[in-house]
Every structure is written in structure tokens, then in C-alpha cells.
Amino acid sequence: MKTEVEKKKESPSVGVSGRKIIYDKDGKPCRTCNTLQDFQFATQGGSVAPTFNVKKPLKKNHPDTTSTDTVAGGYTKDQPPDVEQLGKSSWTLLHSVAATYPETPTSKQQADMKQFILLFGNFYPCWFCGKDFQEYIEANEVQTATQDDLGKWLCIAHNAVNKKIGKAEFDCNLWKQRWKDGWEK
Amino acid sequence: MKTEVEKKKESPSVGVSGRKIIYDKDGKPCRTCNTLQDFQFATQGGSVAPTFNVKKPLKKNHPDTTSTDTVAGGYTKDQPPDVEQLGKSSWTLLHSVAATYPETPTSKQQADMKQFILLFGNFYPCWFCGKDFQEYIEANEVQTATQDDLGKWLCIAHNAVNKKIGKAEFDCNLWKQRWKDGWEK
Numbered sequence: 001m002k003t004e005v006e007k008k009k010e011s012p013s014v015g016v017s018g019r020k021i022i023y024d025k026d027g028k029p030c031r032t033c034n035t036l037q038d039f040q041f042a043t044q045g046g047s048v049a050p051t052f053n054v055k056k057p058l059k060k061n062h063p064d065t066t067s068t069d070t071v072a073g074g075y076t077k078d079q080p081p082d083v084e085q086l087g088k089s090s091w092t093l094l095h096s097v098a099a100t101y102p103e104t105p106t107s108k109q110q111a112d113m114k115q116f117i118l119l120f121g122n123f124y125p126c127w128f129c130g131k132d133f134q135e136y137i138e139a140n141e142v143q144t145a146t147q148d149d150l151g152k153w154l155c156i157a158h159n160a161v162n163k164k165i166g167k168a169e170f171d172c173n174l175w176k177q178r179w180k181d182g183w184e185k
Numbered sequence: 186m187k188t189e190v191e192k193k194k195e196s197p198s199v200g201v202s203g204r205k206i207i208y209d210k211d212g213k214p215c216r217t218c219n220t221l222q223d224f225q226f227a228t229q230g231g232s233v234a235p236t237f238n239v240k241k242p243l244k245k246n247h248p249d250t251t252s253t254d255t256v257a258g259g260y261t262k263d264q265p266p267d268v269e270q271l272g273k274s275s276w277t278l279l280h281s282v283a284a285t286y287p288e289t290p291t292s293k294q295q296a297d298m299k300q301f302i303l304l305f306g307n308f309y310p311c312w313f314c315g316k317d318f319q320e321y322i323e324a325n326e327v328q329t330a331t332q333d334d335l336g337k338w339l340c341i342a343h344n345a346v347n348k349k350i351g352k353a354e355f356d357c358n359l360w361k362q363r364w365k366d367g368w369e370k
Contacts, residue, residue: 031367032285075355077368080284081277089274092266096217096310099265112304119301125281170260182216183262 010045022128032125036082083126090124091158098151099180101144110144117142136160151175195230207313217310221267268311275309276343283336284365286329295329302327321345336360 015021015038022033029042070076081089097116102109121137124130136157143149155172162169170178177183200206200223207218214227255261266274282301287294306322309315321342328334340357347354355363362368 031365032281075353075363078363079367080364081281085277086281089277092270092274093278093310096266096271097308100217100310100312101308112307115300116304116308119297119304122297123282123286123301125278125285127285168260178260178263179265180216182264 012042012045016041022126024127030127031080031082032086033083033128035084036079039082083129086125087129087161090120094120094154095151095158095175095179098147098154099176101147101150103147105144105146113144113150114142132161132164133157148176151179197227197230201226207311209312215312216265216267217271218268218313220269221264224267268314271310272314272346275305279305279339280336280343280360280364283332283339284361286332286335288332290329290331298329298335299327317346317349318342333361336364 011023011027012021015034017035017038019035019038021038021042022030023042024030024033029039031039034042101113105113117137118134121130121133124133140153140157143153152172152175155170155175159169159172161167196208196212197206200219202220202223204220204223206223206227207215208227209215209218214224216224219227286298290298302322303319306315306318309318325338325342328338337357337360340355340360344354344357346352
């Protein structure tokens, strides 16, 4: 029989990053919910020092990926994106969607945008992030009446996540400079 | 009166990257449809050498951004994402969505996924990329019956874009290793 210490080692609750390890319903570590380092640490039962996880970009235009080898067609063997890459990619997309949303949308465009944001939370690859986002939407209705309303709503939603994970909050009066028009001189 | 040469200089048709410059309906260069270099080149009327566009990462965790200064809260003055950053972010999200889509989805989950992909093309920040994607969907129905169907459909859709922009195509038999499970040893 396994001791409690052995069991704990097999399913560590905290990763090398200091973050809580998130597991899927089947008890396996969730790849899209943890950093790559923490996921690999938990997959190895918390018993292997994660020295093999150091990011070393192979290609100039793949600075975000951890690569070990190339496959046919010249593609690098990039690992599936972790929770941080997914977060960064998704906010980039969402803020840009707001930046190109009509300034005076029709009722249909407003309904479509609400539906899009809802489905986004529903299908988000990190299940616990998506659940948080859906709860946020329930408590804070998506604002779609104008482009500025949507952009500000997203900025405030992003700040709620930033606050939760200890990141600096962004001044939402500057959202258009950051995501639409570029910075004033 | 302006000469033809002057007019052409003001609205260049080809950017410094060699790509066609994409304009919005109002005649202004489209920020989300061009590379940052080409956008800045076209905004300056094609008359300024784009020496100020060299990417120099300021922060270890912002390797993808062009930064010039910091604003309150420690945020760098990152420029709005260009067509390449948007493309990379969006494919990262979409392939990961497929990787976490149920293996045997319900009818509702299938209908929701079709709706999500449709709205994605509709609201995509680069209007001409979104239009291409919508036309692709019309000609090639989104496959949502299983996780593998969706993952392969997306991989093939991504390859259609890769082909168009001269990038290497990916072997879609490997989509799960790239986007879901990681590479086999």
C-alpha cells in the first residue's frame, strides 16, 4: 500500500511555480490549465526536477515556444500551449475584436457579440479559467452598445483576472491606445 | 494637383515586406490586416524608411511586442497586434479549443461549436482574413461530430491559409501531438 506521502508526491497540489496544480475531472493534470513547467512536474508525479523545461527558442519567429526537434515540413516540435500562452493569445484576440467592433453596432451585431463572448467562455481550453469567465459574465453583463462600451468592459474583465493572479492592473481609459490606435506621441 | 506618382506614394500598394497593403473601406491602412512594419510604412505615405520598427523586447515575458516606453502600472507601451500576431494568437486558441472539445459531443455542443466558428470569422479583427475564413467555411463545412473531426478540419483550414501565404503545410495526422498530447518520444 502507498503511504500518504507517496500519494501526495504522485498528485502534487503545488507546482514548481508556486501555483496550485489544476487537475481534470479524470484526475490527470490539466495541460491547458497549468504552466508547462507545472504540468510536466505534475505528470512526472512531482518527483523529477524540471530542468528539461527551460525555454529555448529555436526559431526567430517562434519566440514563445519550447522546441526540441523538427518534424517533416520544417515545423518545430512545439509543445501544446500552456495556460500562460493561452491567456496571452486569447486576450490579444478579444481586445482586437473589440477594437474592430462597430462603433454603432446593430441589434443583431450586439446579440452576436454577446453570443460570441458566451461561447468563448464555454469552449475556453482551460476549463477552470472558462468557468471563472462565465461566472464573471453572469455577474457583470457584457456591454455591447458601442465599441467603447465593449472595449472598456473587456479591459475591466481582464483587470479582474490580473488582480486574481497578482498582475498589475491596466488603466482602462487607455484601452484604445493599447489595442486600437497605438500610443499618442 | 497631385501627380499619379505622388498619389501612389501616399497609398502604396506594396509594403516593405513585399506583401500587398490592405486598406479599410474608409481608405486608411488597416492596422489589423498588415504587418506593423507595412502599416507604419503605409500610414507615413510610403515615404519614411521603417527604421523605427525593429522589434526590441523590453521584458522577458513580452517577447512578441514592440515597446518604446512604460505607462503607469508598469505596462509597456506595446503597439496593437498586427496581422501576424493576430494570426498566431488565433490559431493557438482555435487548435486548443479543438484539443479540449469533447470526444463525443452532444448535438447542442456541435451546434454551439459551429456557431462559435461562424462568429469567430464574422468578428475576426482582420476583415479580409475573416472574409476568407467565412468563404472557406461555406465551401468546407465545419466538422464537429468528434474531437478528431474538429481538430483535423481546423488543421486542414490552417493549411489552406499556410499555402496561400507561402508557409509550409503541417501533417494533419500529427495534430493531436502538436496541440493536445505533446510529442511522442
